[in-house]
Amino acid sequence: MKTLIVGAGPVGLAAALALKARGVSDDITVLEAAAQNAVSFGDRNIALSSASWRFLTKLGVAVGASERAPIRQVEITQRGAFGLICLDASDVSAVELGAASPYPALKTALDNATHAAGIQIVYGAKVSSVQHVAQHAEVHLVSGEQMRADCVVLADGAGSDLVAEFKRIERDSGQIAVITRVSASKPRPSVAFERFTDGGALALIPRADKDWTVIWARPRADAERMLQLDAASLGDEINTAFGNTMGELTLTAKLTSYPLVWRFVEPRASGAIVALGNAAQGLHPVAAQGLNLGLADAQQFAAVMAKKASSTAATLASFARQRGIDRVARIGFTGLLAYGFDRGGWLFDVPRGLGLTAVQMLPPLRRELTRRLAL
Numbered sequence: 001m002k003t004l005i006v007g008a009g010p011v012g013l014a015a016a017l018a019l020k021a022r023g024v025s026d027d028i029t030v031l032e033a034a035a036q037n038a039v040s041f042g043d044r045n046i047a048l049s050s051a052s053w054r055f056l057t058k059l060g061v062a063v064g065a066s067e068r069a070p071i072r073q074v075e076i077t078q079r080g081a082f083g084l085i086c087l088d089a090s091d092v093s094a095v096e097l098g099a100a101s102p103y104p105a106l107k108t109a110l111d112n113a114t115h116a117a118g119i120q121i122v123y124g125a126k127v128s129s130v131q132h133v134a135q136h137a138e139v140h141l142v143s144g145e146q147m148r149a150d151c152v153v154l155a156d157g158a159g160s161d162l163v164a165e166f167k168r169i170e171r172d173s174g175q176i177a178v179i180t181r182v183s184a185s186k187p188r189p190s191v192a193f194e195r196f197t198d199g200g201a202l203a204l205i206p207r208a209d210k211d212w213t214v215i216w217a218r219p220r221a222d223a224e225r226m227l228q229l230d231a232a233s234l235g236d237e238i239n240t241a242f243g244n245t246m247g248e249l250t251l252t253a254k255l256t257s258y259p260l261v262w263r264f265v266e267p268r269a270s271g272a273i274v275a276l277g278n279a280a281q282g283l284h285p286v287a288a289q290g291l292n293l294g295l296a297d298a299q300q301f302a303a304v305m306a307k308k309a310s311s312t313a314a315t316l317a318s319f320a321r322q323r324g325i326d327r328v329a330r331i332g333f334t335g336l337l338a339y340g341f342d343r344g345g346w347l348f349d350v351p352r353g354l355g356l357t358a359v360q361m362l363p364p365l366r367r368e369l370t371r372r373l374a375l
């Protein structure tokens with residue numbers, strides 16, 4: 001079976017490796033618009049669950065220990081009110097809940113594994129459209145070249161717009177994620193934090209270089225104000241919002257921002273074409289679920305294709321149905337973190353605090369939440 005994958009991001013490469021590992025396709029080509037070794041998302045610190053790391057390891061994707069910050073605990077709190085959930089790897093007899101790696105380290109490991117598997121990546125190959133041709137699909141490149149395949153996988157990320165019938169449903173959240181890095185005077189290694197503050201959630205994710213990445217969802221006007229602040233004032237705001245659980249936090253990078261737009265592509269499969277990862281959905285980064293969801297897409301896609309009993313179109317339609325629940329659950333969970341906790345005042349703080357305390361006090365519920373997020 002000939003397979004073309006559009007996009008050599010992490011999801012496109014994981015899908016290529018998974019198809020090859022399962023023996024689904026003996027002729028896989030990945031088409032990538034960027035030049036070889038072009039660096040994108042350089043400073044992004046990607047937190048992946050244990051389940052995602054297990055999948056990557058099976059595919060031969062190896063990230064060195066010095067590039068991996070293990071996450072053993074996740075603390076969820078709300079600013080200025082009671083309530084704490086502490087998800088701990090030991091509760092589910094695991095060594096870690098996941099780990100975070102810099103995007104370039106992850107990408108290099110995927111590139112190496114793809115090379116070792118003998119999968120061809122064509123760089124500088126920008127695709128302009130993908131069309132159905134009988135039971136096949138045809139890829140049109142900006143260069144004028146055309147290529148035909150039995151299956152075309154769209155893994156071309158958030159800007160994906162290559163198939164007219166794949167409708168993008170987008171919603172501007174009205175929030176902007178402000179992103180920076182901090183070091184801590186009393187670091188708590190291997191702990192990630194989610195803290196609910198007025199206006200949006202504040203996440204601190206450990207980094208392999210011992211700092212923490214800060215991702216703070218703010219209403220647009222507030223984010224614009226923060227982008228004008230000097231480092232000292234910004235540091236004060238982050239310290240005030242986060243509290244002193246890790247002592248004094250000191251900024252170690254400039255503030256950047258990322259608009260928070262929700263995106264959902266429907267349908268995500270038609271004929272011999274299917275969309276995976278960010279080409280199929282875009283999530284708020286505060287819950288660190290985007291690539292986890294994309295890798296789960298790649299894993300299940302290869303599994304469904306390996307069992308293929310009917311036409312490619314029927315198999316891809318079945319894949320799209322099977323992904324429905326996980327997709328909606330993770331988008332819903334991310335939405336809860338992003339918006340369910342963005343209001344202050346006792347009317348909201350008290351029930352929220354009771355909810356957090358209830359989960360903490362009920363070990364079976366806490367273990368179930370931990371398992372669903374990490375394992």
Ligand SMILES: Cc1cc2nc3c(=O)[nH]c(=O)nc-3n(C[C@H](O)[C@H](O)[C@H](O)COP(=O)(O)OP(=O)(O)OC[C@H]3O[C@@H](n4cnc5c(N)ncnc54)[C@H](O)[C@@H]3O)c2cc1C
Nearest residue numbers: 007009010011033046047127156157277278288290291292
């Ligand atoms: C600030 C931030 C922090 C994040 N943190 C986390 C986290 O902690 N955990 C997590 O799970 N997720 C996180 N995410 C989400 C994660 O970065 C994305 O989900 C992931 O990068 C999506 O991978 P992808 O392969 O689908 O798309 P991309 O990484 O966008 O790759 C798409 C590829 O397709 C190529 N391409 C695009 N158009 C074409 C074309 N027309 N022809 C050929 N090639 C094309 C691009 O050049 C690119 O190489 C975060 C996101 C943000 C914004």
